Amino acid sequence: MLNAKFELNSLKERRILLGVTGSIAAYKALELTRLLVKGGAEVRVVMTEGARKFIAPLSFETLSQNKVTTTLFSQEGGRIVHLELSDWGEVLIVAPATANLIGKFAQGVADDGLTTLLLSAQIPILIAPAMHPSLWENPITQENENKLRGLGVHFIGPIRGKLSGQDVGMGRMVEPEEILVKVNQILTRGKDLMERRVLITAGATEEVLDPIRVLTNPSSGRMGIALAEAAKGRGAEIILIHGRTSCPLPPLDEEIAVKTGEEMRKAVLRKLSEVHLLLMVAAVADYRPLHPSSTKIKERKRVTVELERVPDILSDVNKIVKNRKPVMVGFSVESENGVERAKRKLEEKGLDLIIANGPASFGSEEIDATLIGRDGELKDLPRMTKRDVAEEILDRAVEIMKSRP
Numbered sequence: 492m493l494n495a496k497f498e499l500n501s502l503k504e505r506r507i508l509l510g511v512t513g514s515i516a517a518y519k520a521l522e523l524t525r526l527l528v529k530g531g532a533e534v535r536v537v538m539t540e541g542a543r544k545f546i547a548p549l550s551f552e553t554l555s556q557n558k559v560t561t562t563l564f565s566q567e568g569g570r571i572v573h574l575e576l577s578d579w580g581e582v583l584i585v586a587p588a589t590a591n592l593i594g595k596f597a598q599g600v601a602d603d604g605l606t607t608l609l610l611s612a613q614i615p616i617l618i619a620p621a622m623h624p625s626l627w628e629n630p631i632t633q634e635n636e637n638k639l640r641g642l643g644v645h646f647i648g649p650i651r652g653k654l655s656g657q658d659v660g661m662g663r664m665v666e667p668e669e670i671l672v673k674v675n676q677i678l679t680r681g682k683d684l685m686e687r688r689v690l691i692t693a694g695a696t697e698e699v700l701d702p703i704r705v706l707t708n709p710s711s712g713r714m715g716i717a718l719a720e721a722a723k724g725r726g727a728e729i730i731l732i733h734g735r736t737s738c739p740l741p742p743l744d745e746e747i748a749v750k751t752g753e754e755m756r757k758a759v760l761r762k763l764s765e766v767h768l769l770l771m772v773a774a775v776a777d778y779r780p781l782h783p784s785s786t787k788i789k790e791r792k793r794v795t796v797e798l799e800r801v802p803d804i805l806s807d808v809n810k811i812v813k814n815r816k817p818v819m820v821g822f823s824v825e826s827e828n829g830v831e832r833a834k835r836k837l838e839e840k841g842l843d844l845i846i847a848n849g850p851a852s853f854g855s856e857e858i859d860a861t862l863i864g865r866d867g868e869l870k871d872l873p874r875m876t877k878r879d880v881a882e883e884i885l886d887r888a889v890e891i892m893k894s895r896p
């Protein structure tokens with residue numbers, strides 16, 4: 492069953508490149524081709540040598556009514572095929588994608604038609620991995636995936652499920668219908684943040700208690716990093732101001748590492764005039780010791796530390812950007828009455844959009860988020876990966892940017 496949000500005719504006349512690699516799931520690429528063509532898209536398939544061990548090019552040629560590319564060295568009409576294809580396509584899907592293909596792409600290897608196309612393509616790329624869990628869970632594959640995600644490459648799946656033979660586990664390719672929905676989203680979003688500068692704060696700040704202790708929180712920085720990846724994929728220029736993070740950073744246009752809330756406040760205010768979109772995702776400590784100790788606090792049964800409020804970044808932002816305000820998005824983490832409190836914060840802090848979520852999202856790959864706009868429009872998302880939520884947040888932010896005079 493296709494997702495209700497997806498209308499098949501939205502693919503009409505779209506030019507789609509489909510890379511197929513040497514996985515047992517290659518048969519699913521035939522169904523994907525059939526669905527894309529049924530939706531009105533024009534499809535050109537590129538197969539690796541491995542893929543051709545599983546399926547004959549003729550099957551794809553028959554379904555797509557287009558010649559299939561199987562080698563880097565075929566030239567048509569004097570043009571180099573991979574360059575001609577990357578100029579032609581609007582999106583490049585690789586489904587199924589083997590561990591080998593993901594590894595080669597992450598390392599910049601271009602030794603066949605598909606890997607050379609991937610490296611030269613200036614269009615959005617969507618990868619649907621399919622492999623045994625032993626390959627998927629290998630830290631090398633994970634590192635390759637993270638690297639590509641960081642460069643704005645989209646991934647869908649894999650999912651946990653039945654694999655070839657008797658095995659069950661994480662590595663099954665998602666169904667072609669789901670790929671169709673994702674492709675549709677990517678085509679709709681395109682490069683809608685091109686020439687936009689986005690400032691993101693991420694991670695946890697740390698307030699000094701004594702020379703060896705800090706007050707902090709368990710934020711991993713993952714949500715802010717997911718937003719950086721997603722915005723990069725949509726063409727934005729990214730400035731990331733971050734405290735402590737526990738996941739790798741994607742390539743950025745500018746990175747500013749800070750420790751305390753005060754350092755983060757100063758960095759944000761310094762960059763503010765340059766940005767179109769401000770995404771305040773960092774978990775800034777609310778309190779700091781009034782008198783941090785210059786020597787290690789001795790071990791005692793009880794210690795009393797007087798705390799003071801850390802200056803609020805957004806109230807200063809509001810004072811500075813009265814006339815030329817960037818679109819401002821904030822997060823609100825509450826353990827109870829989350830939506831009500833988030834609405835109040837939205838008003839008080841002059842935000843355009845706020846994302847309410849619970850403490851369970853801290854450190855997790857997934858998040859239960861509710862998006863609340865100034866118009867009161869509320870979108871309750873199911874539990875999703877932070878990367879998927881990032882795309883939803885950017886959809887709303889782009890809408891708000893477009894509605895501005």
Ligand SMILES: Cc1cc2nc3c(=O)[nH]c(=O)nc-3n(C[C@H](O)[C@H](O)[C@H](O)COP(=O)(O)O)c2cc1C
Nearest residue numbers: 512513514515539541542589590591592621622623
């Ligand atoms: C029967 C069979 C099934 C395979 N299935 C997969 C798979 O699902 N995923 C994967 O990453 N590799 C799989 N492989 C290994 C790849 O085919 C192999 O790494 C090959 O070099 C991939 O080449 P390509 O990425 O250029 O298509 C399979 C191999 C065999 C023999």
